Amino acid sequence: MFRDATLVASKDLRIEWRSRVGINQIAPFAVLILVLFAFALDPDKGLLTKATPGLYWVAVLLCGLLAVQRSFAVEASDGATDALRLSGIEPSALFLGKAAAVLLQILVLDVVLLVGVTILYGTTFTGWVLVVGTVVSASVGIAAAGTLYGVLAAGLRVRETLLPLLLLPVLAPVLIGSTRAFEAALAGTTSEGWLWFGLLSVFALIYVAAGAALFGPLLEEA
């Protein structure tokens, strides 16, 4: 199963690498969001530095949404979905593969945004273990829930508008948890941050399990 998942993930990542949509469009969009926040909140008042955890994770959510949409847009044409179903790969392996590919892209975006807030907002990060743990567990949650709701919306004509409405309320716990964990890391109160890390991990586990179980029936409709 994991070999199949790796196959699917490497296929998606190869498409991404060759089309360079992630690098040429989504990553610049991530930086753009950071600049837009700076326009909206006066950079001179120190608001940006104070609000960095929240702004960072809102940016991750919006970029993650694009990555998820992109992940199913590549399957939309040329009967690629039917080909996936005919490939004989277990639906749960398909789910893990697609989610892993999305996860890797989100992790890259996370790094881009971390560098971005360090440079543009002048934020100095402390508590690196907690920061890395939060980034990984939150990204797994976003990728798993995103892939599950992504395949659900994939076959619909209104997918671009419906997916945010379905997915973003579901990801609210991730936004709350990751923002608080970052705040704790920046404030040096890491013990509180690890509680939030626990919540993020539970969320990620639930959605990896739910996705692996429910991907099959949803793929049939896509």
Place this chain on the structure above:
Amino acid sequence: MTTELHADSIPDDRPRPGEGTPIDSGPHSTGSPATRALGIAVLAGFAMLAYLGLAGTPEDQVQGELVRLLYVHPQSATVAYLGCFFATTGSVMYLWKRSVWWDLVAHATAEIGAVFTAFALITGMLWGRPSWGTYWVWDARLTSTAMLMLLLLGYLALRKLPGDPDVRARQSAIVGLLLVPNVILVRQSVTWWRTLHQAPTLSLPGAQIEGLLLFTMMFGFAVFSGLFLWLTIHRFRVAWLARQVDELAVDEAITARIAEGTPR
């Protein structure tokens, strides 16, 4: 088929439409003697609740007239959660049994749950403005109820999309299945969010409720549950009939096409 519709026949007497389809044995109108009786009882209950709530009970020493919202607000919130719970139950049962019945139960209860959630939010805001001085506070309970509303709206948006009803039912069932787990996750995270950093802002003031006030509150729960039941039964029947009409229209179109193609 010997189905002839007479314009003057009352709906309950007309021949069953969509004969031979799996959803043949169902309600043929939205009312029945039992639900009419229930409807009348609920109406009478609301009249009684309005009297008790507005005139029969005294105003509160701490909250004044605002206490009267206590007879409708917690009730609608409870019924909203009930609707959410049934929506998930219906979705799980649909995925298991694959019956139209459970699909429509989930649809009906989710829709009614959304209405009661909206009502609970509005009455909550009306209560918050005079007592907290603001319509909205980022309290755990308020925030998670607002998120519940958004989750329900997403579910209903998916339901409303046109297309094959079976496909839509399966997709909705999976979103509905995740509804309660999501509400629990959101609620847990929001509660932590609000309590790790500050003391809870909302606790029911004047927790000593007794006598007629307590009775009115409990009576409110009963009346709202009755309303929920009545609305659910009727919404379910409307949805059922709508499905039958859809299938009937397809049947008629097929018959018409076959008749057109028959050589004379």
